[in-house]
Every structure is written in structure tokens, then in C-alpha cells.
Amino acid sequence: MTSLAKTSRFLRVPSALCLPSRRNFHNYFVSHLPSASLFPDSRSTAGPSAPNRDLTVVRIPLRSAKHHFGVAVSRGQRIQNEDTNQAGTITMPAFAKRPPISLVRGQDAAAAAKAAGIGTTAASALGDPQVFYFAVFDGHGGTECSDFLRDELHGYIEQAAADLQLQSSLQKKDDPKKLPSSLQDPSTLSSPTILPQHDHEVPPSESSTPRPLRLQSDLLQEYRRTIGGYWRRFRPSCFTIPPIPSSRDPNPPPPLTSQGPITLETVLTYAFLRADLDFVTAQARDTRVLLCETKTGLAVPLTADHRPSSPTESRRLRRYLSDSLVTDSFGEERLHGLANSRSFGDMGSKRIGVSAEPDIVRVDLHPAQYSFMVLCSDGVSGTLSDQEIVDIVKEAGTPEEGARSVVEYATEVSSDGDNATCLVVRLGGWERRCEGGLGSMGTKEVREMRRVEAEDPRRRGR
Template sequence: MIVTSARRAPGQARSLADSSSFLFPRRARLRYTTEASHDRPATRRRQFHDYFVTHIPSSSLHPDPRGPASSFHKLPRSASIPHTGDTPRSPTNFQALVGRETTVVRVPLRSAKHHFGAVSARGTRPGNEDAYQAGVIDIPAFAKRPPASLTIKRDAEAQSRESRGAQTASGDPQVFYFGIFDGHGGAECSAFLRDNLHEYIQNTAADFELQSSLRMTEAPKVMEGAEEIAEIDMATMSLPVMQGGNRQRIGDLEKTLVQNWRRLVGGYFKRFKPPNFFYYGAESAVDARTTGCSSIEEVMEYAFLRADLDFVKVQAAKRDDDLVQAEKPLNEDEILHSPNQTRSMKIGGRARFKGGSTASVAMISTPTPTPFWHPASLSSLLVSHVGDTRILLCSTTTGEAIPLTSNHHPSSPIEASRLRRYAATFVTDSFGEERMSGLANTRAFGDVQSKRIGVSAEPELRRIEMGPAEFSFLVMVSDGISGTLLDQEVVDIIKEARTPDQGATDVVKFATEVTKEGDNATCLAIRLGGWERRLEGGVGSLGTKESREWRRQDATDPRRSRT
């Protein structure tokens, strides 16, 4: 369940102010108020499943009583002919088998090795601070609707031949969610994001009253004083794709969230204006002229900032010197049958957690029930990124690795210019890497002691419209892999694997063999429409094969000096 701001009992506000004195200014402590949770309409609990739903022919589960008595599918290759139904030797009811009734089944995503693979290794570190999540998220579809010319005259029989997923309760196709989180200073923050970030996204979409992009066929109403806008085909509109929403409520939520950041933290957040918040003047041609609309980008930015605010707020309310409280078990004050009643104060353990975590989230939405890994399927990929975890795409035509994220480090010109006003201490460590107040990442969740200088969780957002079989697979890795292997090396290793699960295993194994740092290594591999053609582009996986073999031999050489 989502962690929300609970009402404090009388006398508890002083404890919050006293415990956060080392972090935030006195004015902020006096004026700080939590977001009003009673404004949220009563909605059902949003569902997140670690499985996907699909349709398969009934014969896959039970024998078909309508089928022929002979096992025609076991004929030798020389005696077999195409099953067209128009020849004497082919089964007359084969066409009936194609259009027969289908059975809805649930396939556990983490067990679907031909579709998804995830492997995590501790390396030489004392513990594994990486975390990941994968499943189906309960939000409206945000896919860009295909042109009408591709949908109005579709052959019904051909459509029945396609493998297709089930629709959600709202009638939209399933939206898939993949996240990778790299903690630092401990695993408390990365575990919090693994267990809760998808719920923040779901609840934000519900609070915004976000509508499906597949049902919006005309432009929203125009603001007062503006010229009237004719109906617009949403498939032809430029990005971002606008979706229906409660504009008044969205503005109130965004205003309250930014004010809470200013009052609680101050510093960098005194002039903070999220770029995708409509209330603070999001730069979009559609936003500037219309009302009653929102976008999935706005939802993701709000969800990231809200999750970070809740995590930081709970850490600020804790005391470092309360040794008696720190030694108590975490479940001591749980209520019978309601173990989550006191969960908000347990985020990060009893003592204040000063570490943080990076986060990279990939969500895939399709305009039809055909799943995104089908070779003929169109899909929309949205990437939300904070920190230095990495997301890559493999191009089917060229075989090249396409990075979708950038590292949020002090060495980045964009990050340096954003933080120069507040972070006066940029230093270079012994490895030649720039750091800011001892931190390698300029954007992260948590890190309560660095919030005032601008270490925020405002995500870098990127949307990619993926054509049929345009990309072979999607890769998500932590810095234990991206800091050791080149992007093309990661992609080439997965090309050689038979399944995404084997590819993720091979990437982690190779990175662990050749690394000099021994950092935690996590890899997620997701199959896309061009998976079967992954070796056709360019030189296949031969581009880095020689260098990878040399690196493996050098790493396993017993004469190699290790530091």
C-alpha cells in the first residue's frame, strides 16, 4: 500500500522539527505541513501484478475433441504438406483450429524466460544494495494511437492468428513496468522504491483522473479567451501525447507538492519549478492552449517527487541518538491483522537512513491487445531515469546499442550548471571522477543531507515510439555493469544468448569476471519484436567478440596483479 502522509498526534510536530534541525531551516520547520490526504477521492486499491495475462488456444491445455484421430503433426518431414484445408491429405478442420476458442492464462513474468530475464549478483561487496521490479501496472494506456488507415480494414481472421494479451478491467491493453534501483549507503531506499514506486505511479494516475490515450479522439476544451480548436486526431499530434485529466485537481496537487518541498527542505527547492508541471508553465504547444488534459510525463514526474518527499520526510522525523528505539524490533508496534498501520515510520529502519538510491523505470504501452514482443506490434516506451543506472535498446537493422539514459554526475555539463549555485564543493577524487559533497550522483532518491544543494529525484524523461520489430530487446543495468562494460559489449552478449534470461545471466557473469571493483551487478533483459532477428544487424555480435575474449583471458590470468 502506498505510504502517505499521516496526521501527527498533538505534540508530535515538535519531535519532527527537533529531529530535522540539522537538515532544514528553522522557518521550514515551523511552517511545514503535510499534504492533505483527505482530498484524494475514495478509489479501489490499484493492482500491480508480477504476471501478464495472455490468450492461448484451448488445445494447449486440453486435447481437442474435434481434431483428427491420427497424429498428423508427427508425420515425417517428407510426407508433411502445408495445412491449407484444400488438399485431401491435410486435415479438413485445421482452419477451425485457428479460429477456435482461446483460454486466458496468467504467465509469471519472472518465470517467462523467453520474454524476460533478471539476474543480480553481490560481487565482492558485503551485501547487495541493488533491487529490481517487473510486472503489469494498473494505469490507463499512454500509447500513441496508430493511424486509422492501419486499423479500419483489418482482417478479422488474421487478427485471430496473432498472439494477443488480455485487456485490463478498464478495457485498455496491459501496461508493462520494469524498474531497476541501485542503492548506496544501504539497501533501505532501493527496497522502498522496489516495493512502492509503482504504487505511487498508479495512485498519481488515479488522483489526476488520467484518461486513456486510445479513447481521446478530440482536443480538450480551450481555455477562456483562446481561439476555438477543431477536433484533432490524437494519432497525428506531436509528442507529448495529451490525455484527459482533472486539470483543477492536478494543479492543486502540483502546487501543494512544490510548496511542501520548499517548506521542508528549502535551499535548491525555493526556486524549484518542475519542467513537466502544467501549474508552473510546462512548455508544450498543447498545454499552452488547452485545459482538461495531462500527460504520462507529468504523472511520472509527480510520482517520483512525491515518493522522494515521503521518504525524506520520514527520515527527517527520526533521531540518530535514540539508541533505545533503534534496538527495538521493527514489528513491535504492529496492530493485529493490520501490520501496515505503522509502516510509514519504518521506512529505512528505526534509525535515520542517510543513504539513497538511483532509479530507472521503463514502461511499455501498446495501442492494441497484441503484446509488445509480437513482431507486428506497435508500442510506446517511456523511460524515467534518476542517477547512473542505464537503459539500452538494440536496433534490429544495425545491431547497435542505443542508450536511452545519461549519467547524472557532476561531470555532466547540464547537471553542473544546474547545481553550481548551491553546490560550491565540486571535487575530483583519486580516480579522476568529479564528486559533489562526496556524492557521485547529482540526482537520487533519499540522500537527506544533500537535498538542500539540489540532489533531487526529478526524473529525466524520454519517450520512444517503437515500430514493428524495430528493436530487438531492451536492457537495464546497474552501474556495476555499465561502469565495467561498454554499451555495445552488453548488447552483443545478449545477442548470443538463446533467451533473455540467459542473456541477463551471461552479462552479469562476464561483468563479474572482468571487473576490478566488484560492485553489485544487476541486469534486466526484455524481449522486443525483433528478438528473432537480433543477429542480422551489422556484424551481429562479432564487433566486440575479440575484445571480450581478450578481457576474459586477461581477467583469469593468474599472473594478473589484483589490487
């Protein structure tokens, strides 16, 4: 699972409210290894395929797993680096269509491995496979917001999954497994510490409304009271909430008494909006996510720049603020002068329609279908094409080397010296990353030409 965010202008958070986070983010993943591979016992007479070998659970620091994950950072020519990133595992129910399968080939070998517990994915506290969390945050005008998201956003997602009662997609309805008591009671999870939590008494008329629906409705009401403007009429498409009451209506609609299934989209949207509202109350450009398709070697973008002129954003904004979009002298639509329409922070822009609502894309990752995933800030995506980024990573021996090469090249050919962050995640087709299409040669000539131009002061910037 991936999560991206952008930051924009903001007010400095009062120091009295900047409490240290109490969340214990897991920056490691868990794996099962045969005990014999860690502590060989020469006295053992059991064969290598014996199905009763004990397993040892090991914690592997993700940032030390160079063959699975890599990240590189450069401040470019800026005074400071405002980009941040995060990587680890989070505690939440699974949302995959099917459980992960063993990588052992052959039916006999797979059966033996299953009996021995070898090659299976270590389960989380929920009884589900681990959920990996990777994020890049592009700060703009300071580091407070990007640092806040790095330290807290994963906690908001975990909290939202518990509060909204997200159910595992891999456990059957009659599965006797239940969530741990610490997750059944959301009050036992530490809440984000940027602001004190507001406790609201539930009116008697809302006592029949399910708690997840009340939380969604209360969040939007807080946006209306705190920010207003665009948010007075805003309703996320993935929310199932009671109708908005009107002060002019003498007979307000009754509250909802039932709800549909809570989806991953609902949880992520709620978490992003909740984090944004908390930060704005206390008080850009886009990041990019790419996949490399193993078969073709092509870059597959998962995100799109949130420009007011894009079809999705234009429809969203014109639905509520038809008179707020203007066209500048270059023919580009802007929202009250802003080129971006989604970000965290910036209370003033929230009033006119800038939103922290996530743009969610689901991708089913089949075995070896994709070689790797790249997350990068605009210091990379604003300088290099998607295919250039992917081709540079193909030439690297490890994800860390690939991330470092992307940042070094982007910094070398950049014309504005923006902060640059690149995060590379190894996927099933990593070993075959150069087999598809032209491999890394597709953009090699272009990259070499750009490097030569960057070294020539007479041609740079043309």
C-alpha cells in the first residue's frame, strides 16, 4: 500500500502543541526463517525437507534491506531540504483480493514448504499478511507540514481503520479469528498528538446512527465550521453519511441507521482529511508514483498532477465553485491563482477548494508483473520523464542504488535545483527488470545528451 501527499503554505505550529508522537511506527518487517539456518545443529538427523523444523521469527529493519528497498535524498540548490519520506509496516486489516502465495516452485516442494511453514508470509497482529507503507512528502515553504505527515500520517490511517471498523478482505464471515482487543476498542490506540482531541456528546437523535457514519459526518461538519467556503457543500464520493441538515428545513431528514461495507478508499480518505484538518487548525507541486511493467519495460504512472485544468479536478471544482477557475496568460487554468488543487495544510486555500482528499488508485500486482515501484518528489518528476526515472533504476543493482542514481541524475540536470527525493521498492519481477522492451536503453541517448548539456554553461537553461 502506498500513500502520497503534498504540502503547501502553512502557519507555524505553536511549540506548546508540538508534543512528541506516542505512536510506535514499525520501520521493520517480520519474516519466518528456519531455525536451522540461523543456528545449525550438527547433531540433528532430520533431513533438509523435514516438515517439523522449528521456525524463528525475525525482524528485519526495512531501511537495512538494501535488496528490497532504497531511498536517496538531495536538497539540490535549495537552502534546506523540505522533502521527507517514510517506510515501514502498519497495523490494519488486509485489503487484497487473495492471500500471498509461496514462492516455492513445484507442487511437491510447495506442499513440503507449507507443512514446514517455509516460504509463507509472516502474519500481522490481525492474522493478515503485513501491510507495507511507503510515502514521500514534498514540503513547500517549510518542513513543519511534511515532518508532521512523516511522523503522524501512518498513525491516522491505523486509527481510521480501527474507528471505521474496516474488515479484513481475507477472512471469511464465519472465521473464528477476531481482532485483538487493542484494535477492537479504538480508545486504546494513541491518538495523533498535534492537537487535543475534541469529544462531542452524541445527541439522542443520533444514537441509532452507526459510529463510522457519525465520524464521517462529524469530520465534514468540522470542516464546514472551521474552514467554510468550498467545504460547506463538500461530500466525498466514498463516504456514506446522513444527509446534510439545513437550518431552513423545519423537518430535517432522519439520521441513517445502517451502513454499507467500509472500504479502503473510505479509510484513506478519512485519514487524509482528518490529518489535514488537525494540522490546519493548529497551525506545490506534486509527488509521483510509478510502476515498471516487467514485460514491456514501460513506466506505468499511478498518479496524476492535481492541476485545476485536469478533467477530474475541473469537474470537482466546477461542481462547487464554478466562478473560481480563471485562465492565466499561458492558457492554464488556475484556482484563484493556484496551480495545484490538492495539498495538506494552507488554511486559506482550503476555503477556495484546495483539498487533502486522496486520489486513490487500486492496482492488483500479479506475480512478476511489475519489476519495481518508484515514489518521488517534484524535484525528480519535475525534471525527468517517467520513462527516464524507470530506465535509470533498471541499471541499478539494488533499489538503494537505483534511488541514489535517480536523485544524482535529477540534481545534475535540474535547472532550478529543487529538493529531490526518490524511493524505490523491489517487486516480484525485479530480476527481470531489463528484459522488457529496450531495457534501460530506451532513454539512454536522451539522458547522455541532457548530461552533456548540463555540463555546458552556454547551453544550460535553453
